[in-house]
Amino acid sequence: xxxxIWIGIAAxxxxxxxxxxxxxxxxxxxxxxxxxxxxxxxxxxxxxWGDMQxxxxxxxxxxxxxxxxxxxxxxxxxxxxxxxTPKVGVNxxxxxxxxxxxxxxxxxxxxxxxxxxxxxxxEKKVVLLCSGSTATAVGKAxxxxxxxxxxxxxxxxxxxxxxxxxxxxxxxxxxxxxxWGDGLxxxxxxxxxxRGGSMVAVEGTASEATDFxxxxxxxxxxxxDAIYAPLYTRGAGLMVRQxxxxxxxxxxxxADVYETPEFVEVGGAAAEGVLFTRYGQYDGLEYQxxxxxxxxxxxxxxxxxxxxxxxxIKIAFQAISACPNGDISGPRIRAALLAIKGYKGVTGVSTxxxxxxxxxxxxxxxxxxxxxxxxxxxx
Numbered sequence: 001x002x003x004x005i006w007i008g009i010a011a012x013x014x015x016x017x018x019x020x021x022x023x024x025x026x027x028x029x030x031x032x033x034x035x036x037x038x039x040x041x042x043x044x045x046x047x048x049w050g051d052m053q054x055x056x057x058x059x060x061x062x063x064x065x066x067x068x069x070x071x072x073x074x075x076x077x078x079x080x081x082x083x084x085t086p087k088v089g090v091n092x093x094x095x096x097x098x099x100x101x102x103x104x105x106x107x108x109x110x111x112x113x114x115x116x117x118x119x120x121x122x123e124k125k126v127v128l129l130c131s132g133s134t135a136t137a138v139g140k141a142x143x144x145x146x147x148x149x150x151x152x153x154x155x156x157x158x159x160x161x162x163x164x165x166x167x168x169x170x171x172x173x174x175x176x177x178x179x180w181g182d183g184l185x186x187x188x189x190x191x192x193x194x195r196g197g198s199m200v201a202v203e204g205t206a207s208e209a210t211d212f213x214x215x216x217x218x219x220x221x222x223x224x225d226a227i228y229a230p231l232y233t234r235g236a237g238l239m240v241r242q243x244x245x246x247x248x249x250x251x252x253x254x255a256d257v258y259e260t261p262e263f264v265e266v267g268g269a270a271a272e273g274v275l276f277t278r279y280g281q282y283d284g285l286e287y288q289x290x291x292x293x294x295x296x297x298x299x300x301x302x303x304x305x306x307x308x309x310x311x312x313i314k315i316a317f318q319a320i321s322a323c324p325n326g327d328i329s330g331p332r333i334r335a336a337l338l339a340i341k342g343y344k345g346v347t348g349v350s351t352x353x354x355x356x357x358x359x360x361x362x363x364x365x366x367x368x369x370x371x372x373x374x375x376x377x378x379x
Contacts, residue, residue: 033074034328036316037096039089039107040131040309042081045207045234048260049109050081052303053131056310057106059293064317071325075317078102082113084232089113090120097126103330104129104320106312109305111135112179118145125330127319127337131312132305134256135183139357144330146337148315148350149308150361152180155277156187158363159253162275163226164195165378166251172201172224174215174239176231184230184255200224207232212239216246226251233257237266244270251275256363259304264371275376277363279304282348290346302346311345318343 038057042050057077064075078100080092089108096102097120105121108114109132121128122142130138130147139151163171171192175181182204189199200222203215216239219227227250231239240252254276257263264271281287281304290310294302302310319336320328340358343350350358367376 033076034070034317034320035076035078035100035102036320037093037100037102037105037107038077038079039082039092039096039105039113040079040109041084042079044083044085045232046084046110046257046260046262048233048262049084049132049305052260052306053107053109053309054079055294055298056302056306057313059290059297060310060313060317064314070317070321073325077106077313082108082110084108084110084113086112086116090116093117093120093128097124103127103328104316104333106309106316107131108133109309110180111138111183114138114145114147115141115179118142121145125334127316127330127333129312129316129337131309133180135179136187137179137183141356143356144334146334146352146356146358148312148347148358148361149279150363151357152183153187155255155363156184156191158365159188159228159255159277160191160195160197162277162365163192163228163253164197166226168197168225168251170198170200170222170224171253172203172219172222172227172250173199174203174205174212174219174227174229174231176207176209176235177204178207180257181230181232188228205231205235207235209235210238212242213246216243216248220246220248220250224250226253228253230255231257233260233262234266237263237268237271240267240270240274256304258368259366259373261303264368264373271368272371274368276366276368278366278373279308280348280362280364281375282307282346284344284348286344287346304347307346311343311347311350314345315340315343315350 040050040053082089082092104127111133114133118141134152175185201219252274256278258276259278319333322336323332341351365376
């Protein structure tokens with residue numbers, strides 16, 4: 001072959017290689033869309049979390065793209081259903097990292113999923129920015145695992161103080177046996193006993209449990225002043241309904257997932273008067289503007305899961321915007337996140353300040369009243 005032919009073949013090969021590299025690393029291309037992953041339960045017991053997060057994601061994407069995207073490039077997301085189940089979550093994250101080749105994944109709101117994928121996250125150096133994982137262990141899950149919501153250590157402390165304030169001396173616990181439920185149990189027990197309270201019964205249940213009558217009968221026999229029940233939403237609704245059927249009068253105390261609509265839908269009249277903690281509700285201008293748009297689009301108030309997902313998406317893209325256009329990578333995004341201070345969003349102010357868990361957030365005290373979740377007030 002002549003020299004010119006070899007030069008032509010070499011040129012073609014170079015073009016092919018570059019094209020393949022761009023296809024394999026879409027986030028590294030200078031002119032294509034910037035894509036991130038979203039991992040959330042779209043089916044299963046807590047599919048409502050995913051529904052809320054899809055709504056918030058759509059709002060965030062529209063705003064970012066209407067403002068010109070990032071580095072002049074359109075932003076897109078790829079959703080994967082984790083079903084709030086560790087095994088499914090591992091498959092979802094692996095697909096996003098290896099097939100979609102995203103540099104950052106937003107999610108999961110399920111702590112068990114986050115902890116299951118954490119080793120893979122750190123190995124692949126793909127940032128995981130959590131939109132709802134409150135378990136204490138998530139804060140120590142590795143250098144590439146981040147979250148913007150407060151830890152269950154704070155949630156358990158607030159519930160402890162609330163229980164003491166209400167005069168409860170003896171508590172029974174019914175908890176879901178996963179990272180979230182077990183983490184809350186482990187945080188609440190020592191905090192409550194340190195304040196002079198006593199644990200009279202502790203019972204774990206499977207995440208798929210639907211019949212709590214035997215467990216309720218057992219804990220009621222211990223004669224507690226109240227029952228603390230960090231259970232997933234549908235399970236919690238069934239539990240309070242069955243407690244009422246059994247004639248159990250003790251106050252039911254719950255945790256953040258009680259905020260989702262299924263709790264009242266399943267629990268019905270038995271949910272009335274239940275007390276629970278949920279992510280703190282910020283009422284600043286950022287929230288008010290977001291809530292107005294959310295109501296216009298979806299005809300309901302924004303739930304905490306929607307608010308936190310919205311902020312998580314916006315923070316993710318702020319970190320990406322800090323990366324050089326040609327090097328939007330996990331390590332670059334990680335460094336940008338660690339440098340974020342005083343981000344004002346719809347959930348309040350988020351500051352990482354060199355840490356993987358943002359500071360400055362708390363939990364609110366809520367009561368179910370007339371079928372609605374409203375702020376609790378003494379008296």
